[in-house]
Amino acid sequence: MSVINFFIENILTQAAVTIGLIALIGLLLQKKSFSEITSGTFKTMLGFLVLSAGSGIIVSSLTYFGQIFSKAFGLQGIVPSIEAINGQAMNDLNLGSEIALTFLFIFIFNILIARFTRWKYIFLTGQAILWMATMTTVFGVNAGLRGFPLILIGGLVGGIFAVAMPAIAQPIVRKITGSDDIALGHFCTIGYIFTAGVSKLVGDKSKSTEDFKFPKGLEFLSDSYVGVGLVMIPLYIITAAFAGEEFASQFSDNLNYLVFAFIQGFQFVVGVYVLLSGVRLLLAEIVPAFRGIALKIVPDSKPALDCPVLFPYAPNAVTLGFIGTTIGSVIAMFALPLCGLPMILPGMLTNFFAGGSAGVFANAVGGRRGTIISTIAHGIFITLLPALLVPILNSIGFVNTTATDVDTVMAALLYHWIFNPILQLF
DSSP: OHHHHHHIIIIITOHHHHHHHHHHHHHHHTTOOHHHHHHHHHHHHHHHHHHHHHHHHHHHHHHHHHHHHHHHTTOOSBOOOHHHHHHHHHHTSOOHHHHHHHHHHHHHHHHHHHHHSSOOEEEOOHHHHHHHHHHHHHHHHHTTOOHHHHHHHHHHHHHHHHHHHHHHHHHHHHHHHSSSSOEEOOTTHHHHHHHHHHHHHHOOTTSOGGGOOOOGGGGGGGSHHHHHHHHHHHHHHHHHHHHOHHHHGGGSTTSOHHHHHHHHHHHHHHHHHHHHHHHHHHHHHHHHHHHHHHHHTSTTOEEEEOGGGGGGGOHHHHHHHHHHHHHHHHHHHHHGGGGTOOOBOOOHHHHHHHHHHHHHHHHHHHHHHHHHHHHHHHHHHHHHHHHHHHHHHHHHTOOSOOOOSHHHHHHHHHIIIIIHHHHHTO
16 A cells, blocks of 8 residues: 555655656657657656746735735635545545545546547546545545445546546647647637637637737737736735735745735746746657557547647636636635525635636637637536535534635536535435
8 A cells, every 4th residue: 555655645746757657658659769759758847847937826826926915806705626535535534545545546437438438538647636536535435335336436537527527628738729639638628618618609719819909009919928917916016015014024025015916927927938848849749659658559549638739729718817817716606605605715826727727618619709709607516516615624624715726616516516415325
């Protein structure tokens, strides 16, 4: 068991190491030269770590923004956090071993399903698999499962999600990327499909978010990084001003709180730049390396990668998706309590990564108009599902918390609404 735990905690949950190993195996199976194997493996890990560094910068900036946002507008409610659920499940409920083994079984079932069905997708976002393992374990225990059945069913459910979600998203991913080389491995896919459906109904795909033409004197705005900065930097400064000097200054040390907000807004843009640079480096290496896995182990398989791999294909849609999802989540935040549901505060990290990806999906099928309208609907949708989960989590013992990624929420609801009643019969 200790060997398995070491492998999971130090290899499978470390996405850079996992992807590096996969690149290494793929290049070995293709019998590449030592030089090509070394270079390909190194650059694959480098690309992923650059991507992760960009994500880290964005996370740090948005964590600050989330705190001043809550203060500025006097909001109190539940902040969705799958990390909090995972920590309580492993530490307070002593489910660490079960979660680790379920994680491993999800990966095994993913490979088996990909090998013997038409769903040829290998889910490579290790952190997302960990969150899925957490939810299936917690809700499996609540349904009365223990021991090997708990791990087996959790692994099977998670494995099905790991291949089904990329398969469902792939027709639109092909439109986005113009190829069939990669797939999307992110457990917010149900939200993306929902957004794409709304966008198709209300949109006009002939006018892409990326085709917007600026007047000659404003051509500098066509640079995606400048565009992101001109939206985000004023947003940070205005929010800090509303939060007030006394509160906002606690984050800025000896620096003026508005200057600090300005710098944090710029840091957000820096994070986007670094992230997209990592994506380009990663894709240049992982796709050729993965061909060896596809040819030898799972013929015709595709790597399902984390959502930022789609950002370079429609950067304007990413920005619109983030803004639209944030607007939708704020609308839902005030509307849901009127329906007897808890107030869910906007999660800026989810709004950026899931909202940005939803914007890319929406633009692919509904263009500019579809993106604007459907991403607002996306913000409402991804706030509603976690709100539905809150009373269930409260009944289990998780107080004032809920999950984020909608696919993991759907897996939890699947356990509660279907598995639980069935198991109660026995």
